[in-house]
Amino acid sequence: MSEHRGTRARSVGLRRPPLAIIAIAAVAIAFFALPFIGLLWRVPWSDAWSLLTTTSSLTALRLSIETSLWATALSTIFGVPLAWVLARYGFPGRRVVRALCLLSLVLPPVVGGVALFAAYGRRGLLGDSLFEWFGLRLPFSAAGVVLAQTFIAMPFLVLTVEAALRGLDQRPEDAARTLGASRWYAFRRVTLPAIRPALIAGAVLAWARALGEFGATITFAGNFPGRTQTMPLSVYLALESNPGQALVLSVVMIAISFGVLLSLRDQWLGGSTEAGSSR
């Protein structure tokens, strides 16, 4: 009997991490939690509603939601084919192309904004042509905000979808082809349903990233209320003039981001594990 209890105690001990590690992990958790707790503590809750419903707050909120949804749509329309090409076709220089497409993931967003300016700005590579041909002026416009957000957010979708496509069993697709399905039909009815979880996860991550975009947006699109001043920008500006409003807007953004993360199941964030299996 005592021997039995001994082995049980030992196996429980094996499963529990050492106390020192628990202590360090607790410090890390506190490190992440404290800023949010501090923020919630500082928020002027009595005025929260009126601060949130000021015209400037609501304008920034609406602009943020509109531009980030556009950026998500563009990321999906262009990102899925890009992920497909990266996952399925071996071509010379693929690694370089892949690194290039994911560069904005690790780049300081401000640098991304400067680069966008160099390409689409008035004196940029394409800036003049865009204006002459299409009458488009991207910098300092809402379209410029969408462009900056897409530039920063699309890699999240590409990474997620590419991992899913790589892990995907191609045999059901082959079966579809032998049954008479064109490549497009097979993609639509076999491949897409199989990668749907990854696609949703990628789109949600891209959307959350677009919503929080700051550096590239302020550099490329500027900070014009009602036109290019998104939520993160107005938080930054309100810090000087109206800290209470900055805090309330921050809480809104934190709530949105936290909700997104909670809604994603673990395996979606991990990439291919769920989406990779087709059965």
Added chain:
Amino acid sequence: MSIDANFQIQLAEFSSEVELKLAEGEVLAVLGPNGSGKSTLLRALSGLQPIESGVIKIHDVVVDDAEHSIFVMPEHRHVGVMFQSSELFTNLSVLENVAFGLRSRGTKRNIARVNAAEWLERFSLEQFAQRRPTSLSGGQAQRVALARALATNPNLLLLDEPTAALDVRAKAEIRRDLLRLRQQRPVTTLLVTHDPLDAFALADQIIVLEEGRVVQSGALDDVASHPRSRHIADMVGLSLVRGEVRDGALTTPSGARLVVPADSPSGLSVASIRPASVSLHRAEPEGSARNAWMMTVTDIDRHPERVRARLNGPIPLLAELTPSGAEALALTVGDTIWASVKASEVTVTPDLGT
């Protein structure tokens, strides 16, 4: 109207050169060990992998010609494939799976569904129509896969190891369905397998692949009596005996009796006997072998390492001896000789008939 394929494919390990012809309605079995190029052959015929030289014609239409840059996409070849692991679409119901082929060719949903329902009924699968493929057993999934492949009325049916992943009972069910299909509406079929029982059940002709090359081809019986290599001998030598098992013995329609292992299930069965399990004797054998018959030697295949004798009698058999053993018996065609088989060397599988 036939299949005429003569082509080469470069694989990672070896170059595969295959030449095969298949008349309309004929069933050709391709036997070979894993990695012999069987799957590549199927991928080339179905258009999932282009060939590197040579020509593939299906019903007199060139579908792949490397020299002349002709390549017909898989969806335009009208080749039905039944894959080893079914490859049913898990996001669709069984009915939608079977309707998939017609739907992808632009048939209206209702018409495709009615047609699919008919195919399910033909294979007695109608009760699974609304189920998800993941809820089916391996054998059921394979039969749905067969119905799905046939629903497009293919010019050529490719069967990729159709029974390899199944248990004995399900194997027998698939063979029964394929045999029925053959009798009711013959489809030109290429069957890839490493299970000689599949080939025996269905095929007119066989080809044997080894390392991407055809090493032997012909009628199954000819290949079994005159195997060109040890490997082929092992693969195709089985003698099959059909009959009914009762109380540990199988009785053939002609009345011959074969003692089988005591735990064999009763009912219609196929007993298979490996040539090496057959012993030959000049005098009536005594002792533990309870299966012994007087036989006539109809054919002898002499090879430096082995001798194969085809025997006719109550239960026709293929026997394999060592060259010295054959010499000791002074075996010649036309001889009368005793053949014996131990009951424990007989393998019994259920025969579901047609």
